[in-house]
Amino acid sequence: MQIHITASDGVPIYLQVVNQIKYLVAAGRLVAGEELPPIRTLAEKLVVNPNTIARAYRELEMAGIVEKRRTAGTYVSDQGSPLARRERMKILTDRIDQLLAEAGHMDVSLDEVLKLVQQRYSVIHTSRLKDANDV
């Protein structure tokens, strides 16, 4: 499991770990039931305090991405779980509400927003020359 952390690109270490594991799961590079490295092991590899990884794993558990089996390790959870999906949609919905509120302030219409979303999507998925950081 290759995870790199960029020392202080502003994003906290624990979040970098969370994001990259989320990405690995979304991309199918980590499948349901698979065991994540133990906290200490990953911490050692990244030269980081175990607590930092523990926090990342905790967030991932709250997000429904992984399950912890007390003394037996941490495992990728069954992703299709409806709760997980509902949770995820809730997050997206919140973000979208924020976006629409902002657009309202700015007197930008729904059509313009939709157009902009498509536009940005193209930009992001075309120029794949960016670093793997901004997952």
Add this chain to the structure above:
Amino acid sequence: MQIHITASDGVPIYLQVVNQIKYLVAAGRLVAGEELPPIRTLAEKLVVNPNTIARAYRELEMAGIVEKRRTAGTYVSDQGSPLARRERMKILTDRIDQLLAEAGHMDVSLDEVLKLVQQRYSVIHTSRLKDANDV
């Protein structure tokens, strides 16, 4: 100009001021050219340090919502100003990029995102029974 701040609902005071003034402008309750209360006056009314209001006004200026005339006061700026618009679009673009990144993590397609945006737009613009807080 009625502005209320809710002591510690988690949102910083200066942001509450920013949001409410943004809202007043968007709603047409404050029009271009109109003068905002002086920093000290508003600070006094809200029982807050002048610096806090100064910060709010600074953010509003950076957002292109208001203009400061040094010793003459702070005025609602001409909203259509191209620079302001460009700035505003940049903010929207950033939010959209965030949204798309998140959607990517969650294995939610562009189409689903677009659909969700329209859906939320309807919801927001239909039930207008919400409090004026979440602007």
Add this chain to the structure above:
DNA sequence: ATCATTGTATTATGTAAGCAATACAAGATC
């Protein structure tokens, strides 16, 4: 039972954010 391995909890430290106290700078007004 013992011990290695797993996640957990407690505590401390450095940094940044939010806010306030207070002094400053400069145009407006008389």
Add this chain to the structure above:
DNA sequence: GATCTTGTATTGCTTACATAATACAATGAT
């Protein structure tokens, strides 16, 4: 030109956040 009113700048305090050092708890393997 004195002074009132406007925004500005400097500084310090308090709190929250991110990370680390270190000790604890619980389970599986021997």
